[in-house]
Amino acid sequence: MAIEENLKIELGKQGVFVTTLEELYNWGRRSSIWPMQFGLACCAIEMIATTMARYDLARFGAEVFRPSPRQADLMIVSGTVTKKMAPQVVRLYNQMAEPRYVIAMGACAISGGPFKQGYNVLKGIDRYIPVDVHIPGCPPRPEALIQAFMTLQKKIDEQPLTGENRPRFLNQNAQGEFPVPEPADHDLEPPSNPGVWSAPVVIR
């Protein structure tokens, strides 16, 4: 139940602050997204550059990079995920506490990017874990990462706490663990997680 915007402003002038629990809760969550300190390849350097003085990710409450997945809210998959690394990435994602979000940064994390034809490169991390924001680029500029942050904040803002569309961490029946792929003879086994990814349908 949303309060009328004009009424809110009017009350604010009188010194009365009105909000809903949902808004307050989401405001708190979206203003302190702590990413995991986790770099994979070239894109990680742009991620570091984003936290430095010129781009200053601290403005978005996200400058605290946590080395441990237990303390992190956000995983920035910044770089090429190889088939040797993919099980580690999924395992790290499983170790993060809910609510957790994923940004796939760069062409490699989205689809394998320039190395897609390589025999050892995973063709997109969204085959195994749910990705909230994709940012294209090779590497994406720091501004693009900031844009991804703002998109994610907007997404968190709009999450209802009850009802059908409530986020995963409030839904007891939602999937918490994601299966960790194992290296097999030719590819990772399973090659993708059908719960989060299905092959795109080609329409000719």
Next chain:
Amino acid sequence: MSIAETKTEKLDGWNRPPTMEPEGEGELLEIAMGPHHPSTHGVFRMDVTLDGERVMRLKPVFGYLHRNHEKIAEGAAYLASMPYTDRLDYFCSLSNNWAYALAVEKLVGQAVPERAQYIRVILAELTRIQNHASSIGFLIQEMGASGTPLMYAFREREKILDLFESLTGSRMMCNYMRFGGCRVDVSAAWLASARKVVAGLPAFVDEFEALLTTNEILMARCQGVGVLKPDLAVNASVTGPLLRASGVNYDIRKVDRYGIYDRFKFRVPLGDHGDVYDRYMVRVLEMRESIRILEQALPEIPAGPIMDPKAKIRGFRPKPGEAYGRIEAPKGELGFYLISDGSPNPYRYRVRPPSLINLTILEDMCLGQNVADVVLIFGSVDIVLGEVDR
């Protein structure tokens, strides 16, 4: 005499202590540092065996970022590998471009015009400065000074990246050099802004040094840690600042005099002790020498074409043969070895990555040290995983 002992004798200087004896009764502890570890500069794993705090064994595990660079290059035309070389050592894309262009130019016998040579030197030295600044920043960060020196380094790096961006269109992945020249010409305005950035660099290095060089914590943590003996360094093919910090005078800019490096006056800084502190110091001094080269190159740059008009950029078929082009990249000797069989693609394409070869010596530097120093020694090697695993 066991096999291990004969080997030790043959490889003079390679006298690694093969068995570290544990002190006391305690159990050995094996831990895996990485692939996700805040200090590993990417996805690299060290399997460390510890006796208390002391390192007894250290086994590096590579391959978490193996991206099939060489295999992809064998299936692509020569020019198509140029953007991939950017992604080897992603701090120094322009030096990588140069090394690859040099190898192909040797293969096809291609000359490079004067102006392009100057541009290459200017860009390579700017790359070296930003690489050394950030690598020192990361090194200090691993000592626990979280952020501050890195902030200073990145402040300067951003200025240099702005130059790269305005010239090549990309901050990091420049893809700028071509066989027989460069892709776009530098404008007078670009040169003016480059001169301005270079004029500000000595003050930055002074500031950096004032903060760090005589810092007591830095000295206590770095001096005498991770010593690398010169003969061992030579035997292990270590190159770059790591080798020079051990006191071996070997800089490919002086040895090969590729490009036009014989025209510039610069010195090669050398260390005495081969410890982490010397590596830090050598990098700082190399930044100063790079600034000197830039100060000479920027005013001298001649007018003229930036591409040899006869140069073929795409669709050429080199005669069967082989070529090895190498440069002094910021991390060491970066070489590209190409074999041509007369087709438009290289038959074999091999990268000699300085990061990987410098890393092979990691165990010898770490044995007997505290586990907290492993992180520091590892940082002082200055690697980039894109180049280690390719």
